[in-house]
Amino acid sequence: MLIAIPLFDRFAPLDAVGPYQVLSELPGAKVVFLADRPRGVSDSKGSLTLQADAAYGDVPRPDVILVPGGFGQVDHMGPGPLQDWLVKADETSTWTTSVCTGALILAGAGLLTGREATTNWLAHDELARLGAKARNERYVFDGKYATSAGVSAGIDMALALAARIAGDEVAQRIQLGIEYDPQPPFNAGSAETAPPEMVAELRAASRFSR
């Protein structure tokens, strides 16, 4: 089973690496990170660089596609190498998935039109504007499309996806392997639970299209 994770400049590292840590444990899984060409791809801080070992075009028929988000998503919502690859690869994929604002890249490519989907809590309106039925859920499955909420939600989605691919027992063994028994020290991880002034502040600063 070939799993392709396309990277782009200013991606969010945890969006890609959370699901990687889960999905790479699936029996028979082979994961490849892609970019416009084989190169190191850096996050928005410029302090983390992940190696893309192949160009998008080198992996035309992955079984699973996982598109991360991050500030750089704004550069890939329209025509370009990532969108071209995505539209073609989606024709034969078994699962096409995204984390955080990666959903805006899928939606920009027309892959979520009329489908239930989710994204970063700040980007629901933008996702709807791009034609999806935006849902306020941790992750959403609609046919072969799976999308998750922001950043850390990719771990939850990847475990649910692992279960659909290989069964509940395999997914649970992976969960135990990564000791995923979350105990956040605060209850501020969603717009519903964070202090309202913090939510308002982040909302005011957010922007997902040019």
Added chain:
Amino acid sequence: MLIAIPLFDRFAPLDAVGPYQVLSELPGAKVVFLADRPRGVSDSKGSLTLQADAAYGDVPRPDVILVPGGFGQVDHMGPGPLQDWLVKADETSTWTTSVCTGALILAGAGLLTGREATTNWLAHDELARLGAKARNERYVFDGKYATSAGVSAGIDMALALAARIAGDEVAQRIQLGIEYDPQPPFNAGSAETAPPEMVAELRAASRFSR
């Protein structure tokens, strides 16, 4: 505030990248990934390569040290470049921390002797053997030393550390930013909650020293 994350071959990616995603958001934070020399460092699957931008010795006095775990930890519990750097850097660090079996590297360097600490659920005995007071907790603070349970626990520890460094409000804003409102699809993330036969199977297969 300089945060150093030492990498080594066969590290566990989420151990490093979960806390990175949290700590890199701290005001004034600069994170640098280190290795024996500047190079790409790969995980145990060989499919993920993170760039180390500097050698250990290039960053002698970080404020925060965060040591990830992963199968490669067995190569760094004794004398060598990582241990040499760690012992020196710890003399002036404000916080010395680890995720998962990274605690065995700290303990192997003598930094956890007599201290309360935790590690991957499978490695508690090994941690005790190395002189620490092993605790079955999600994360443990003992003075300037913070250690976390396996892999995903680094996210929880990093949020708690962010609060100690910059206050609860900053930590909560980071939590909201990464939408850390975990909703695992299964309750199998700890030895206490996973199916007993799965726990026994992983225990039988585990080995943390040569």
